[in-house]
Structure formats: C-alpha cells, structure tokens
Amino acid sequence: MKSFALLLVSVALIGAAPAPAPVPAEPYAQLKQIVAPVSGAEMKKTVAKLVSFGTRHTLSSQTDPKRGIGAALNWTEGQFKSFGLPTVRPCDTVTGRRIPTPTRVCDMVAIQRGTERPNDVVIIQGHIDSRVTDVMNFTSDAPGANDDGSGTAAVIEAARVLSKHKFPATIVYAALSGEEQGLYGGKILADYAKAQGWNVVTVLNNDIIGNSCGADGVCDDTHVRVLSEGPRSQGEVDLMAATHSLGGENDAPSRNISRFLDGLADHLDIGLDVRQIWRTDRFGRGGDHIPFLELGYPAARLSVAVENYNWQHQDLRTEKGVVYGDTIDHMDFNYLEKVAKLNIAALAAIASAPLPPEPKVEGAVSTDTTITWDAVWGAQSFRVLWRRTDANQWDHFRAATWADCTKARHGSDDPKEPLMNGWTIPHCKVVLPHVRVDDWVFGVSAVGGGFESPVASAVPGGAFKPYVAPEKKP
Ligand SMILES: [Zn+2]
Numbered sequence: 001m002k003s004f005a006l007l008l009v010s011v012a013l014i015g016a017a018p019a020p021a022p023v024p025a026e027p028y029a030q031l032k033q034i035v036a037p038v039s040g041a042e043m044k045k046t047v048a049k050l051v052s053f054g055t056r057h058t059l060s061s062q063t064d065p066k067r068g069i070g071a072a073l074n075w076t077e078g079q080f081k082s083f084g085l086p087t088v089r090p091c092d093t094v095t096g097r098r099i100p101t102p103t104r105v106c107d108m109v110a111i112q113r114g115t116e117r118p119n120d121v122v123i124i125q126g127h128i129d130s131r132v133t134d135v136m137n138f139t140s141d142a143p144g145a146n147d148d149g150s151g152t153a154a155v156i157e158a159a160r161v162l163s164k165h166k167f168p169a170t171i172v173y174a175a176l177s178g179e180e181q182g183l184y185g186g187k188i189l190a191d192y193a194k195a196q197g198w199n200v201v202t203v204l205n206n207d208i209i210g211n212s213c214g215a216d217g218v219c220d221d222t223h224v225r226v227l228s229e230g231p232r233s234q235g236e237v238d239l240m241a242a243t244h245s246l247g248g249e250n251d252a253p254s255r256n257i258s259r260f261l262d263g264l265a266d267h268l269d270i271g272l273d274v275r276q277i278w279r280t281d282r283f284g285r286g287g288d289h290i291p292f293l294e295l296g297y298p299a300a301r302l303s304v305a306v307e308n309y310n311w312q313h314q315d316l317r318t319e320k321g322v323v324y325g326d327t328i329d330h331m332d333f334n335y336l337e338k339v340a341k342l343n344i345a346a347l348a349a350i351a352s353a354p355l356p357p358e359p360k361v362e363g364a365v366s367t368d369t370t371i372t373w374d375a376v377w378g379a380q381s382f383r384v385l386w387r388r389t390d391a392n393q394w395d396h397f398r399a400a401t402w403a404d405c406t407k408a409r410h411g412s413d414d415p416k417e418p419l420m421n422g423w424t425i426p427h428c429k430v431v432l433p434h435v436r437v438d439d440w441v442f443g444v445s446a447v448g449g450g451f452e453s454p455v456a457s458a459v460p461g462g463a464f465k466p467y468v469a470p471e472k473k474p
Pocket of ligand 1: 127179208
C-alpha cells in the first residue's frame with residue numbers, strides 16, 4: 001500500500017508537455033551512474049583481441065586455438081564467465097547459398113537472470129564473424145574491427161558493466177556468428193528465444209557502431225542511427241486490412257523502441273543524439289535484428305551516422321593511394337563509448353521497467369477518445385500518451401494511476417506482487433474529453449520502480465508481443 005500512496009503524488013495531468021515527457025528525474029541520474037564506467041579504452045582492448053584471431057569468418061577453423069571463429073567464440077565465453085555470468089552456446093548446422101557444405105554455426109550468449117520477471121528478456125547483440133571482399137574467402141585476414149568487432153565489444157562491455165547490478169528482467173548478451181553468410185546467428189538466437197518461451201521485450205542489434213567519418217570526409221560523432229521497421233513484418237498480411245483502416249504503419253513496437261532510444265539519448269548528456277531511420281535496415285541491406293522481427297519480437301539496429309564503405313567488407317590493400325580494409329586504426333573509440341552508453345542505459349532502463357501494456361482505443365464519431373488496457377506486473381502507474389498522426393515523437397500525456405483501474409480480485413494494490421497467479425487482472429480505462437480519435441495516435445506506457453517502459457501504440461500490431469491472428473470462425 002505504501003507504493004500506492006506514492007502514486008497519488010503523481011497527479012493526473014491533461015495537456016501538452018515537451019517531448020519526451022518527464023517521468024521522475026531520478027531514473028536518469030541512476031542510469032548516468034550505471035553507464036559512467038563504460039569505457040572506450042576497454043572496448044579498444046576487446047576489438048584488438050578480436051582482430052588478433054586473424055579471421056573470424058564463419059567458415060574458418062572452429063578448433064584452432066589461435067585463429068578463426070572457434071577461438072574467438074571461446075575467448076568471448078571466457079570474458080562472459082569472468083563477469084560471473086552463465087553462458088549458453090546455441091548452434092545449428094546450416095547449409096545455404098554462402099555456406100556450401102553443412103557447417104556448425106554457433107552463437108556465444110551470456111544470460112543475466114532477472115530477479116523478479118526472469119521470463120521478460122532484453123537482448124543486446126552484435127555479430128562476431130567477419131569477412132573480406134569475397135564473402136566466401138575464409139582464409140585471408142579479415143580483421144572486422146568495426147564490422148562487427150565494435151558491436152561485439154559493446155556486448156561484452158555491457159556484460160562487464162551491467163553484471164555488477166541486479167535487474168527485475170533478464171538481460172541477454174549475444175555474440176552472433178554467420179551474419180555475413182546470411183543472418184544465421186540471428187536466426188539461431190531468435191529460434192532459441194522462442195524455444196525458451198522468452199518474452200522478448202527488445203533486441204538492440206549493434207552492427208558497425210565504431211567509426212565517425214566516411215570515405216568522402218563527412219564526419220559525425222554526435223549521432224547514431226537507429227533503424228526500425230514500419231508496419232510489423234510478422235503478421236503483416238493478416239494486419240493489412242486493419243492497418244489500412246485504422247493506421248499503425250508507423251507504430252510497430254520496433255518504431256516505439258526507436259522513439260524510446262531517441263528520448264533516452266536526450267536525457268543522458270553524453271553528446272549523442274539519435275537519428276531515427278524509418279526503415280528496417282540500410283537501403284537494400286540487412287542485419288541480425290531481422291530474424292527477430294520475423295518472429296514478432298521488437299528489434300532495432302544501431303549503426304554509425306556515417307558509414308565508410310572503403311572500410312567494410314574489403315580486402316586489406318592500398319589502391320591508388322586509397323586505403324581499404326576494416327582495421328582498428330580507422331575506429332573512433334570515443335564515439336563507440338557513447339553508442340555503448342546509450343545501449344547500456346537502454347538495457348538497464350527496459351530491464352527495470354514493467355512490460356509495456358497492450359492498449360486499445362475507441363472513439364469513432366465521438367468527441368472523446370477512450371483508451372483501455374490491462375495492468376501489467378510491476379507497474380505502479382501508467383501514462384497515456386498521444387501525438388498528431390504526423391508527429392514523430394509522443395508529445396502529449398496524461399498520468400494514470402490504479403484509480404483508473406478496476407481492483408484486482410486479490411484486493412491488494414501492492415504492485416510488487418505478481419498479477420498472474422489466479423488474479424483478476426485490473427482493467428484500466430482513461431477517457432480523454434475533446435480529443436478526437438481521428439486526429440491522433442495513442443499509446444500507453446507502464447511505470448514501475450521509477451522506470452518507464454517503452455510506449456505501446458494502440459494500433460493494429462502495436463503490441464510488444466508477437467501478433468497472433470484472431471481465430472476465424474468456421
Ligand atoms: Zn555487419
């Protein structure tokens with residue numbers, strides 16, 4: 001009941017607020033403290049070690065103790081274990097266009113089990129495999145310093161820093177293989193998540209996050225691109241008619257992860273802004289977040305503001321005075337530190353916050369709009385947010401408390417207690433007078449322990465859970 005009393009302090013407000021609307025200031029102070037030890041110098045050591053394996057091509061040796069993908073995966077396992085984290089090595093034997101003979105492809109994954117809701121999972125991942133110009137060449141040196149030693153270093157740095165803390169939800173740290181051969185490692189981990197029954201709230205896929213200048217001399221070390229899908233790819237066909245009628249092409253959960261990261265970056269004061277890129281990946285290209293999207297798990301890719309195409313997927317060489325190759329001297333570790341800090345703050349925040357609810361909206365031919373949702377475990381309050389259909393960020397909000405919800409049959413308002421064991425889950429409802437449903441997009445977030453979840457939009461396919469088509473009546 002004590003926490004319920006606290007809720008009453010957050011007086012329900014209706015009206016406009018600057019984006020992103022403020023939840024208590026303390027979470028940002030706490031997040032700044034958590035990310036303070038994140039170190040570009042540490043990540044430089046990690047990248048140097050990864051480069052020292054010569055090549056990390058997926059088809060390179062799995063048994064050589066010094067050179068190849070096997071040695072790199074084993075070393076990563078040792079790093080995770082040195083932080084006290086249990087590890088798993090999900091594998092699959094695959095054959096494909098870029099894997100001519102059946103080959104064992106393995107990921108190295110550390111799991112930091114949540115203290116209260118271990119089945120709710122946030123994932124940070126990068127790919128540990130590397131390549132040169134010919135994607136089938138598994139013998140030449142392929143340092144892969146930035147692609148994707150940078151992402152792998154951020155994963156290991158996240159594990160180093162966050163393993164010193166405890167979180168209600170589970171954090172998974174993953175070094176994936178097989179990306180360059182066809183996103184195999186991402187698929188292996190996405191399938192593993194599904195087999196474990198994980199409730200994947202967010203996947204942060206980090207791929208090429210450690211350089212700040214392009215080949216044309218354009219530099220930018222103050223932005224990171226966050227790429228997110230538009231209409232959710234999983235269930236898209238089933239959702240098409242509803243999306244056509246009710247909208248939602250800009251409100252898949254991955255898009256709200258993008259908005260969440262954008263808002264978070266504004267509060268961290270690390271000299272880094274998010275550039276939201278509203279497409280699944282770079283033009284015509286792909287990454288390891290896509291296999292997660294295909295299973296309905298929210299996922300986004302983080303990548304540098306300015307890519308340098310001479311320094312990725314290239315044989316090491318100098319041609320007409322131009323240097324090619326993905327080497328460590330091309331990297332910017334101050335920049336990598338900032339991108340890692342944003343990732344790590346996001347992991348800590350989302351693993352601390354309750355799950356996003358699944359809101360519904362009504363109000364056609366009415367002067368009011370009604371938003372309803374079921375309460376979620378760990379929530380102490382909620383926020384209803386809305387924005388114009390052509391606005392990119394949530395900029396209006398109203399706080400909601402348990403006073404806006406039905407009582408759980410249990411009769412207790414202690415938000416720490418699990419809602420799921422035989423309880424009637426409280427049903428919450430907020431009416432916004434004089435707000436026309438036609439002109440806005442609506443969403444709801446949950447606040448618990450001072451941390452706010454990402455917003456789930458009240459649109460077809462907006463829920464953070466995989467879309468399940470309603471059963472058709474025979
Ligand atoms: Zn890559």
